[in-house]
Amino acid sequence: MQHVVQVVKEKYHDNNLEFQVFFNDHVTNDFNTLFRSLPVDRSYYASGVPGSFHGRLFPSRSIHFAHCSCAIHWLSKIPKELLDKNSPAWNKGLIHYAGASNVEIVNAYVVQFEKDMEMFFNARAEEIVQGGMMVLVSPFSGWDSLNFFGSSLMDLVNEVSNCVVISSISFEL
Numbered sequence: 001m002q003h004v005v006q007v008v009k010e011k012y013h014d015n016n017l018e019f020q021v022f023f024n025d026h027v028t029n030d031f032n033t034l035f036r037s038l039p040v041d042r043s044y045y046a047s048g049v050p051g052s053f054h055g056r057l058f059p060s061r062s063i064h065f066a067h068c069s070c071a072i073h074w075l076s077k078i079p080k081e082l083l084d085k086n087s088p089a090w091n092k093g094l095i096h097y098a099g100a101s102n103v104e105i106v107n108a109y110v111v112q113f114e115k116d117m118e119m120f121f122n123a124r125a126e127e128i129v130q131g132g133m134m135v136l137v138s139p140f141s142g143w144d145s146l147n148f149f150g151s152s153l154m155d156l157v158n159e160v161s162n163c164v165v166i167s168s169i170s171f172e173l
């Protein structure tokens with residue numbers, strides 16, 4: 001956040017700009033540890049915002065810059081067919097699909113990821129101001145999720161006026 005603040009100040013040639021940063025995580029997160037870890041000489045006001053980023057977190061058109069690092073790959077829930085021993089997608093108690101040759105298992109994860117990303121983008125689309133910016137950094141495991149993510153970004157470009165995808169960073173786990 002310090003880097004973001006510095007870059008925006010330089011862009012507008014205004015060292016007196018003031019910034020409020022909202023740190024979001026699940027309600028179970030230890031926000032006190034987060035706040036204690038922030039540098040004392042930071043040049044922004046810090047707040048914690050509890051709740052899932054798959055839903056609304058902020059008022060409409062209130063956020064100028066949204067950043068999400070290494071978090072959107074977490075699913076909102078376990079697809080129920082993975083837990084069902086009678087389902088072709090039963091995942092035998094595993095919590096991932098790494099190395100899964102069963103296409104039903106992979107599809108169950110991809111379908112959930114699609115739903116989650118749609119909720120994520122819909123919520124941010126309401127919250128971010130016109131002309132705002134979003135930077136996402138995420139690990140992707142497998143081409144299915146990467147391809148889906150790419151097509152989600154293209155949907156955004158097509159549906160939202162003045163939306164430009166500058167780059168997407170990805171790497172394989």
Ligand SMILES: C[S@@+](CC[C@H](N)C(=O)[O-])C[C@H]1O[C@@H](n2cnc3c(N)ncnc32)[C@H](O)[C@@H]1O
Pocket residue numbers: 024025026029051052053054068069070071074076
């Ligand atoms: C790997 S950590 C990344 C933390 C930090 N963003 C970073 O880059 O160092 C992933 C974080 O995302 C949070 N997270 C996962 N799913 C979330 C959700 N639906 N809503 C809000 N936070 C979530 C986790 O609780 C965890 O703190």
